[in-house]
Amino acid sequence: MLDLNDVGLLRNGDWILKNINWEVEKGENWALLGLNGAGKTALLHLLCGYYFPTEGEATVLGRRFGKDRLGEELRQQIGVVSSTIQSRFYESDSAYQIVLSGAFASIGLYEAPTDEMRRKAQQLLKDLGCFHFANRNFYTLSQGEKQRVMIARALMTDPSLLILDEPTNGLDFLAREQLLEIIKQVAQQSKQVSIIYVTHHVEEILTCFQHTLLLKEGEVYAKGETRNVMTEATLTNFFGIPVSLGWVNDRPTLTKR
Numbered sequence: 001m002l003d004l005n006d007v008g009l010l011r012n013g014d015w016i017l018k019n020i021n022w023e024v025e026k027g028e029n030w031a032l033l034g035l036n037g038a039g040k041t042a043l044l045h046l047l048c049g050y051y052f053p054t055e056g057e058a059t060v061l062g063r064r065f066g067k068d069r070l071g072e073e074l075r076q077q078i079g080v081v082s083s084t085i086q087s088r089f090y091e092s093d094s095a096y097q098i099v100l101s102g103a104f105a106s107i108g109l110y111e112a113p114t115d116e117m118r119r120k121a122q123q124l125l126k127d128l129g130c131f132h133f134a135n136r137n138f139y140t141l142s143q144g145e146k147q148r149v150m151i152a153r154a155l156m157t158d159p160s161l162l163i164l165d166e167p168t169n170g171l172d173f174l175a176r177e178q179l180l181e182i183i184k185q186v187a188q189q190s191k192q193v194s195i196i197y198v199t200h201h202v203e204e205i206l207t208c209f210q211h212t213l214l215l216k217e218g219e220v221y222a223k224g225e226t227r228n229v230m231t232e233a234t235l236t237n238f239f240g241i242p243v244s245l246g247w248v249n250d251r252p253t254l255t256k257r
């Protein structure tokens with residue numbers, strides 16, 4: 001799915017990513033954890049082909065950056081849910097129209113959807129618990145409902161890679177847990193898709209994210225199987241303060257010691 005070799009990214013004279021080595025195999029789901037400013041967004045932009053590596057080699061879904069054409073076809077295979085994308089939608093579009101627009105990877109609907117697309121959008125709205133508000137304007141939805149619509153939209157093209165960039169931002173406890181439950185279902189049902197789940201919050205690392213990458217100051221601090229990476233010693237060093245780590249219902253919890 002991904003193969004980054006010694007990737008570095010220089011922006012305005014600063015190396016915002018350095019020596020990134022990261023491989024993701026088909027069907028693997030990863031959590032990407034980092035503090036503010038760690039470089040998570042820069043790394044995601046690189047995976048989507050918006051940034052090219054300044055040094056090193058990046059191959060995403062078999063296309064080598066700088067060598068192969070990336071284009072629309074690659075973008076259609078990568079589903080992205082992020083607050084930047086969410087803010088670009090026309091608020092008067094209905095949830096259904098927004099999900100349908102995912103078939104064209106466009107903001108807004110400019111082409112007539114086929115019957116197959118309509119059926120698929122309706123099924124996704126049902127699967128993600130959005131069917132009862134499918135005809136409501138996007139702006140009338142709560143943040144949790146909007147995020148579910150965004151995930152349904154991202155799944156319209158059956159992407160090989162699904163990038164969820166801090167999807168629980170702004171959600172209350174209940175809405176966050178509902179969204180995490182839906183993400184768990186997507187991970188279980190869509191074995192063909194690899195999920196990259198970006199977060200600041202340790203407790204959002206679900207068991208379906210079998211792998212975790214810790215990003216610190218633009219560098220990979222640790223990566224591997226979640227249970228091996230998420231240890232008290234590693235996280236104490238990673239955050240630079242002593243922390244206690246517990247596991248409740250197979251999810252990590254973190255407190256300052």
Ligand SMILES: Nc1ncnc2c1ncn2[C@@H]1O[C@H](COP(=O)(O)OP(=O)(O)OP(=O)(O)O)[C@@H](O)[C@H]1O
Pocket residue numbers: 011012014016034035036037038039040041042043
């Ligand atoms: N175009 C740019 N020019 C210069 N510096 C940049 C540019 N884009 C990002 N940076 C810097 O790179 C660092 C990493 O930024 P990035 O947005 O990737 O972090 P992040 O991990 O996504 O943070 P957050 O969790 O707060 O969203 C930050 O210090 C940021 O100021």
